[in-house]
Amino acid sequence: MTIEIRSAPHIKAPRSVPTIMRHVVWSLVPVCAFFVYQYGLSALASLLVVTASCLATERLFVRTGTQAGDIGDFSAVITGLLLALSLPPAFPLWMGAVAGFVAIALGKALTGGIGFNVFNPALVGRAFAQAAFPQAIATYSPSFLPGRFTEFVPSSLAWPLMQPADLMPWLKERQLDALAAATPLAKWKFEGVLAGAEELLTSLSGHMAVGPSPLLILLCGSYLAFRRFLDWRIPAAILGSAGLTAWLLFALSPERFPNPFFMLFSGGLILGAVYMATDMATSPVTPKGMWLYGALIGLLTVIIRYYSGLPEGVMYAILLANAATPLIEKVTQPTPFGKSALARLGQAKRGASYPLHPGYISREEAHAVTPKKRFLRNKPKPEGRRKPEKSS
């Protein structure tokens, strides 16, 4: 007979790392499905190729022992899906595969694998693609093209190591103007055209070149937040700070800056706020730090979008905030129990069931009553409580 000696606690909550990652993947499935419905075959191929490239890279590094974790923990799947969602749907497939490799190799394996990455791997891959393939990444194909489920957009099938062919003749063939192939943000930045609300929110109308649907992402994200697989503070802080900054600038000069609604729901801000900035390993663990981190991302996004030469700023804002995370954590350590200002002064917090000093309840006071209870549910029955004795 053998009994084992283990260290307390002897029971464990059921949640594990693969559980968390699996739930994030499941919540991304509707977003991906709608993405494919919007853009057809090219988007599906892009999702599959980028994810496969991420998984293959992960497997390579896990096998060679350079990286902790394993391929079964689904974290590489998340990286692949997010990277594909943040790229244009008709991004050349070979470029997507390269971006996927870079995302895992430089973004994750280089620093030691799951948990040790400093930057969000998907964004590392996207930053690489932005730098290496500026032409391809700026070319969006319009959504809801007729025949999107039967044929690829020609740029998807570019030969490896070749630049994709120009989309213009292909678009002209379908009686679409050049503007359709630009994102709403690029249109605003370079042409001064502002997209309407319903187009931005649902991405259902017309041949707009918008990314995955923001409403759907918010819905899936709130499921994750509700099940506590992501921290709601980070998206709330990002959207709050971006909205506030944009609103301030809009109030200052409405003719120069777009309205805050356009700011929040165009481009990749929602995807970035809900899925990319909340990457656990690269965001702070302290509650106060999460607010600070989110506020920083929102502010940087608006500044980059308004004042730089780039149409989109979410990616760089998140990467910069990732870099600042260790510092943010250091200055926002939680206050331990008993070391707060209230504790030092010996002050009680509001709403306790009993006051600290029992003066009012002394035997001399005939009409003494216990104060209003904070926990209303199981209020003591009146007959259980006795009247204070009159002794003096």
Added chain:
Amino acid sequence: MRLLSYFRGEAFQRGVHPPQCKLTARTKIRRLPFPPRVIVPLSQHIGKPPRPIVRVGEEVVRGQPIAKADDWLSVPHHAPVTGVVEFIGLRPGMRGPWVESIVIRAHPGATQEDLWGQPRDLSNASAQDLLQAIWDTGMVGLGGAAFPTHAKLTVPSQAKVHTLVVNGCECEPYLTCDHRVMVEQADDLVEGIRYAMRATGAQRAIVGIEDNKPDAADAIRAALARRGPLPEGEIHAELVPTKYPQGSEKMLIMALFGVEIPAGGLPVSLGMVVNNVGTLAALGQLLPRGRGLTERVVTITGPGVARPGDYIVPLGTPLRFILDYAGAPEAQAKEVILGGPMMGQAAASLDVPVTKGISGVVVLRGEDIALGADRKIYPCIKCAECVESCPMGLNPSMLGMLAAKREYDLMGEQYHLGECFECGCCSYVCPSNIPLVQQFRVAKQILREKAAAAKSS
């Protein structure tokens, strides 16, 4: 839902909700038979072990003192059975190393009645006499910490106690001994509270009970109603929201009074003394009869036990005897925990006896611990679950990473390692399965040794 907790009145911040598994909450307390042999370790409490005052071969009757306290922070022991002292020396202890113990062989024919003590009237005794009487019972905190009760009830000369907090939370999963004591021994508990109020000079006593056992609060209120007005002052039974680790005195005081005990301070600095319900119920039984502590209520439970229940167990009963009686086939038992599953200690062998501080024996089978034991350990993914669950407001994620790098000094100086009371919330929730509490225990021990070395040099 943590999202909602910001808008709802909560007892204390953070904490966890492990499955309660209170299998024995409805079964009455039963008596365990006397074992053929009891093993009484001399050191069952915090403080100096007492000195044996019996010889090998001496006949002892149940309740007779067998060890005498020389030091103030020490308590006497009483013979749990009538029998013959068989051996005084080293026997297996609950932490693994063998400890100095007194082994008594029970007389097979003895009635095992407690004949030693003399009934006495303590209604007019002074606080000093009461404390002496409490010391003579050999009482320690029965909730698990085993701190000598007379020392806990002694108020420092510069302090003044106005409130006695009676801890009936029992937040550990599986354990129900305090619950059953409150339901079945409510009158003894009220007696014990009165003695403790007189010993400390407290004007009111508040029994804090988690709201998963409203029947305990009803039983205490009914007992109070039967007693009528008390000369000592008010006694209230108060329900607090169920949450682990509510049974920690700091958390309970936070829940009742909304005040944080300053770091490094004791409740007495705020005019409060905290005692466990089991301790006070036992005092209420023993003091008027003039007896010593020879038995206690222990929850014997777990998925590996056929007849789980709360049993009155003679102190010194070996675990093997208890598990045989309660129906725990040895082949199934994979882990035997002394105390609750969150903070309890895994028994090193089944020859270990029940001591004064053991509130439960939880037997887990292989399949019950598989969830935690065979899970892969991942690197910390900084999911912040531990930060969100630490009742002391520490950053276990950072502490764990520092412990892995052996930066013990940094842990103590900048990350408040000393505040950790090893409740186990962080290890419980960790999705990466990192043994955080174990690392902290090692780190604290190393820091203590360093501090001791620095002091002595």
